[in-house]
Amino acid sequence: MLELGMALFSGVTGALVVASLPKATERLRRAVVLLFSVTGMVFSWRVAIKIFNGGNIGIIAQLGGLTWSLDPDPLGAMFGLIASTLWVFAAIYSFGYMERKTRPQTYYAFFLISLSATLGVAFSGNLLALYFFYELLTLATYPLVIHERSADAVKAGRKYIIYSLSGAAAILIAIVLTYIWSGKIDFASGPILVNTMRPGLNLLLALFVGGFGVKAALMPLHRWLPAAMVAPTPISALLHAVAVVYSGVYGILRVVYSVFGRELMGTLSLARKLPWVAAFTILVGVIIATQQDVLKRRLAYHTISQLSYILLGAFTLQPWGLGGAILHMISYSTLKVTLFFCAGIIAERADETAVSRMQGVGWSLPKTMIAFGVASLGMVGMLPLNTFWSKYYLMRGGVQSGQWSLALVLIGSGIINAICFLPTVVASFQGEKAKSSGETGGNTMLMLGPTLCLAGIALLIGLYPGIVWPGVEAVVNRFF
Amino acid sequence: MGLTLADYGTMAMLFMLIVASLAMYFIRDLMHAVIVYGAYTLVMALIWLQMNTPDLAITEAAAGIGMTVMMMVVIYRTSRKEE
Amino acid sequence: MKILLGKVLINYPYFAAVILFAIGSATVLTRSNLFKKLIGINIMESAIFLMFIAAGSRRDGVVPILHMDDSLRPYINPLPSALMLTGIVVSVSVTAFALALIVRLYRFYGTTDAKRMSDIRNGVAKE
Amino acid sequence: MTAVIKTHLPVFVVAAPLFVSFLLSPMARRFGWVQSLVVGVQGLGLLLAVYLAGMILKSSGVPIIYSMGGWPAPWGIELWTGSLGAFFLLVVAGVTLPISLYAVNNLSDEVGDATRSTRFFVLYLLLAGVLAGMALTNDLFNIFVLVEVATISCCGLVSARRGPNAAKAAFNYLILATLGSGLILGGIGLVYMITGNLNMGFAGIALNGVWQDYPHVVWMAMSFFLVGFGVKAALFPLHVWLPDAHSTAPTPASAILSGLAVKGYIICLVKILFGVFEVHLLDVFRLDQILVLLGMLAILAGSILALAQGELKRRLAFSTVAQVGYIVLGFGLMNIKGVAGTLFYLASHAVIKSTLFLAAGALISATGKTHVKDFAGVGRKMPITMGVFSIASLGLVGIPLFSGFVGKWYLLLGSLEVGNLTAAGVIGIGSVLCAIYLFPIIRTAYFEPAPEDDWQDPGVPQRLALVMLGIAVIGLGVLPGPLLQLAQKAAADLLIIP
Known part of the structure; x- marks a missing residue:
């Protein structure tokens, strides 16, 4: 109870403190941001550990004539854990990145509110709470998207809000339909629609998934994501590779396993087509990514592709698939944040955003490019890295569901991933040393530290996958 | 029940009303149109009398005259021609 | 056909009311001069009064005033006429108010024509 | 004595503002009195409306029938304080009080001197009384x-x-x-x-x-x-x-x-x-279907037209056209959830739209600008006005825990209960469009640099009015309890469901 409240409210409280601080106190502000992100992380770890050990924490509130409940289960706890942990890294990275940027106060305030909203999504115990925090996340991240205030940023923000709110409207309609058909909306008591056999379930699923x-x-609902890359790099890294997009992924996992349940999903005709939508997104996303020259845009399309790995695992409706999906949620997020952080450092230090002009960057920013290389190898799915395991389980899931071709899609995507990133890494270590302000001095350690740390964590999980296994097992056991 | 002589009288007056309203539609000179409107209210008052509602007839006559005069004054002070 | 014609004839006040209503609303909607609109409104309202009164009157009725001699004869329904009295008063006040507005508009625009007014407002030069 | 007052309460609620409005004209020279009288009457009206609504709720919808002049129904005229009447009376009283508070000391630049302002208040009270009458009347x-x-x-x-x-x-x-x-x-x-x-x-x-x-x-x-x-x-x-x-x-x-x-x-x-x-x-x-169809058309067309408007007040006005669509659509659903939802939506929109217009008026009179793009940086200079404006916008869009959401939730429940997925979709699209036409105003106000001009929040009564309405927007969203109950009762009465 206390843990839940602390985890949830640390972000909002921190935001209020940051907003009320005087403008000039940069050091104090950083301390506050760090304090509250760490609080959020610590308490969501405690929540997660309690949940994985079979504990139960729940808050139910009657507001607005409706019931709102916070009641994390292993899946939610896992999401909260991933997000809040990465938040701390992103916070430290932001301290470095925001050094020479304007309006840090607004930035940090909404950065912290987003933490609360994300944890709210993770811990929500019924569809209404999920919807509320999902909307809140949209609104809280909007100022971060338009943080640059350029015409492009405003346009991207507009796109972001229109896409997100349209999606939210569809979800609201779907929630109401669910409520009318089954009379309940909470996740705790097994799949909501389990005994509901009626026409229109396909439509409901389409509304939810849409x-x-x-x-x-x-795909084809992805257009806002590449546009939103105008945001500051830590935001692109954290929100548009992890928190915000994971809230969508998490919502779909919830819908598949907690609203419909896998038995019912197995009988729906649409559910059999969904893995192929995911497979399509995986392949097309990564192919488009190879065509992009701006590094952040390339990473954005790559995100689109990778998110569908998780969805693909979930849509197989097999224990291995779900396990792989959860594992991929963990491992992909560490690697992707590393990639984005590297991109930020390259843009900041070497003043370079185009992939085609990376020659020699590796000589001037060796640590960054090594981290980048490690993460790239991970994206391909090489053995010492954590994504190897997640891909392995995803493939097993695909095979288990009797669709061999899904495994082939994953292998193919791995190869295209190699084409997408490895040449860049190789090229960066060729030719003359590129002009840059080097990796030392000023705020670099604040940016490089979290990056290397995350790459290390990815390596660690790859070598000892056992350390995350209890969590994954808890999630899988919850639904199978 | 057939129509009585009184009915034919009412019909004739109603016909006059229709003619008057059409005239008001078409006449370009506003002052003339308002004069026709005065006549219209007068005929209306007669119809009310015919329909056994003398109270209404009195009111209509008074209000009609009042309105006609008001309109005339305003037209006199503003513009007379319809454009 | 003959029955239909008979129905039409016996209900002639209603048909007159409908025609008047149509002419009135046509005047309101198609004439751009504000006075014409005002007159149209008045025609329309009187058409509705006509309908109401016709509904309350009966062919052989008398004025609903108590007589000592022929109190047994049917009298017409006094309610509609009482209500329409209110209606007439309301229409007079609407007319008065509209006339006040017309005076005010004329002071600004120098015309009483709605089309000319919007032309002037949109900055189109006078012919 | 109290019994006499109690029996005559419904007619008093309607007649008091009308009566006072005629008293105002001769008092024009003492404009302070006029203002306090107006606010006082509205405050009294709110108290009585709350009392009447409480009575109706307590007796679970038994109407209070008042025969004017003591003549019983078919001959006399009735004032019928049923659940619907009490509901709308409450809405009228609740919204007119802050608006009249806002008008205090604030009319001179828009309306003119004390005489003209007094005339304004006469009409204002007349309208308030008539609206109360509309709530209670039972006579065609x-x-x-x-x-x-x-x-x-x-x-x-x-x-x-x-x-x-x-x-x-x-x-x-x-x-x-x-x-x-x-x-x-x-x-x-x-x-x-x-x-x-x-x-x-x-x-x-x-x-x-x-x-x-x-x-x-x-x-x-x-x-x-x-x-x-x-x-x-x-x-x-x-x-x-x-x-x-x-x-x-x-x-x-x-x-x-x-x-x-x-x-x-x-x-x-x-x-x-x-x-x-x-x-x-x-x-x-088949009037239900016609109402639903008209409502959907109004939502879409109103929202799109609102998008096309550059002037702040015109945009809000077109938004009203769209919101009327929601209300009409809800009545067309003809089930208890839909009608109760639409009644609640009506109440919440009454609060929200008056808030928006008052805040917009404050913005316009402080900055002297009218276009939606002109309010850059207002959020920092006029925190109360813009804060309340933002709250009301969120409410109109239908973010959970704001009053608009409760109404929309029940509207969606109602429309999906009759299986009308199109209507539900239009409600959803309407909210998105609403966000598209309101959020840019908030964005320019908070996230764009302000010019050097000295803009300030309006005076104390205006701030009080804005804050009252802002609290109402959130309050109705968090604790809709009694009002929602009354709306449900009214819906049951309208649909003749025991």
Whole structure:
């Protein structure tokens, strides 16, 4: 109870403190941001550990004539854990990145509110709470998207809000339909629609998947994500590779396993087509990514592709698939944040955003490019890295569901991933040393530290996958 | 029940009303139109009398005259021609 | 056909009311001069009064005033006429108010024509 | 003594503002008195409305019937304080009080000197009293009279500003509204012709027996009412007068016109449709589907037109056109959730739209600018005004825990319960469009650098009014309890479900 409240409210409280601080106190502000992000992380770890050990924490409130409940289960706890942990890294990285940027106060305030909203999504115990925090997340991240205030940023923000709110409207309609058909909306007591056999379930599923699919960047609803890359790099890293898009992914996982349940999903004709939508997004996303020259845009399309790995695992409706999906949620997020952080450092230090002009960057920013290389190898799915395991389980899931071709899609995507990133890494270590302000001095350690740390964590999980296994097991056991 | 002589009288007056309203539609000179409107209210008052509602007839006559005069004054002070 | 014609004839006040209503609303909607609109409104309202009164009157009725001699004869329904009295008063006040507005508009625009007014407002030069 | 007051409470609620409004004119020289009298009457009205609503809730919907002059129903005129009446009375009283508070000391730049401002208050109180009357009346002809008085006082309020635009808007409104009243009167005449009753309850009973003999007359009467009230309530294709009228009126007038007056006509329409024709006749004549269709059209068209407007007040005015669509759509659903939801939505929109108009008025008078792009940086310079504006916008979009969401939730429940997925979709699209036309204003206000001008929040009474309304927007969203209960009761009564 206390843990839940602390985890949830640390972000909002921190935001209020940051907003009320005087403008000039940069050091104090950083301390506050760090304090509250760490609080959020610590308490969501405690929540997660309690939940994985079979505990139960729940808050139910009657507001607005409706019931709102916070009641995390292993899946939610896992999401909260991933997000809040990465938040701390992103916070430290932001301290470095925001050094020479304007309006840090607004930035940090909304950065912290987004933490609360994300944890709210993770811990919500019924569809209404999920919807509320999902909307809140949209609104809280909007100022971060338009933080640059340029015409492009405003346009991207507009796109972001229109896409997200349209998705939310579809979700709201779907929630109401669910409520009318089954009379309940909470996740705790097994799949909501389990005994509901009626026409229109396919439509309901389409509404849900379409609504959450906007945030999960399921093609063809992905257009806002590349546009939103005008945001500051830590935001692109954290929100548009992890928190916001994961809230969409998490919503779809919830819908598949907690609203419909896998038995009912197995009988729906639409559910059999969904893995192929995901497979399509995986392949097309990564192919488009190879065509992009701006590094952040390339990473954005790559995100779109990778998110569908998770969805693909979930849509197989097999224990291995779900396990792989959860594992991929963990491992992909560490690697992707590393990639984005590297991109930020390259843009900041070497003043370079185009992939085609990376020659020699590796000589001037060696640590960054090594981290980048490690993360790239991970994206391909090489053995010492954590994504190897997640891909392995995803493939097993695909095979288990009797669709061999899904495994082939994953292998193919791995190869295209290699084409997408490895040449860049190789090229950066060729030719003359590129002009840059080097990796030392000023705020670099604040940016490089979290980056290397995350790459290390990815390596660690790859070598000892056992350390995350209890969590994954808890999630899988919850639904199978 | 057939129509009585009184009915034919009412019909004739109603016909006059229709003619008057059409005239008001078409006449370009506003002052003339308002004069026709005065006549219209007068005929209306007669119809009310015919329909056994003398109270209404009195009111209509008074109000009609009042309105006609008001309109005339305003037209006199503003513009007379319809454009 | 003959029955239909008979129905039409016996209900002639209603048909006159409908025609008047149509002419009135046509005047309101198609004439751009504000006075014409005002007159149209008045025609329309009187058409509705006509309908109401016709509904309350009966062919062989008398004025609903108590007589000592022929109190047994049917009298017409006094309610509609009482109500329409209110209606007439309301229409007079609407007319008065509209006339006040017309005077005010004329002071600004120098015309009483709605089309000319919007032309002037949109900055189109006078012919 | 208290018993006497208690029995005469309904008529007092209606008559007090009307009576006071006539007292105001001779007091014009002491403008301070005028203002305190207006606010005082509104405050008293709110207390009485809360008391009446509480009574109705406690007795779970047993109406308080008051016969004017002691004459019983078919002959005399009734004031019928049922659940719907108490509900709308509460809304009227709750919204008019902050608006009159806002108008205190604030009319001189928009309306003029004390005499003109007093006249404004006369019309304002007249409108408030008439709206209360609309809530309570149970007589068809009374509805006509109230509608006419409301129309004339609305026109007066619209034309209260000097300048040709206000007069033009008022004239257009007057002409179209009178056309509407003509149709309404015609409809009343038709109902009277076939039922012989003007009391709505008795007319309903009589109509139940005879409607099969006059299906065309019933059909005509329905369409007369629909078009007549549709013109006055700015239902989509008939909305043409609204944007000019509501955007040229002085700020408090725009607030009450958009927030309440439009709803007064809708409540009258609903009273007639559900009280006289009753649900099964509406069903027979497929009016439910027509209402839903009109509502959907209004939502889409109103929102898109609002998007196209650059002037702040015009954008808000077109937004009203869209919101009227929600309300009409909800009544067309004809199930308890939909109607209760739409009633609650009506209340929340009354609060939200008056808030938006008042805040917009404060912005415009402080900055002297009217275009939505001109308010860069206002959020920091006028924190209260812009904060309340943002809260109200979030409420209108339907973010959970704001009042708009509760209404939308029940509207969606209602529309999906009858299996109307299209309506649900349109409600969703409407919210998204609403966000698209309101959020840019908030964005420019908070996230763009402010010019050097010295802009400030309005004076104390205005701030108080804005804060009251802002709290109401959130309060209704978090704790809708009693009001929602009353709305559900009213919906059950309208649909004749025990």
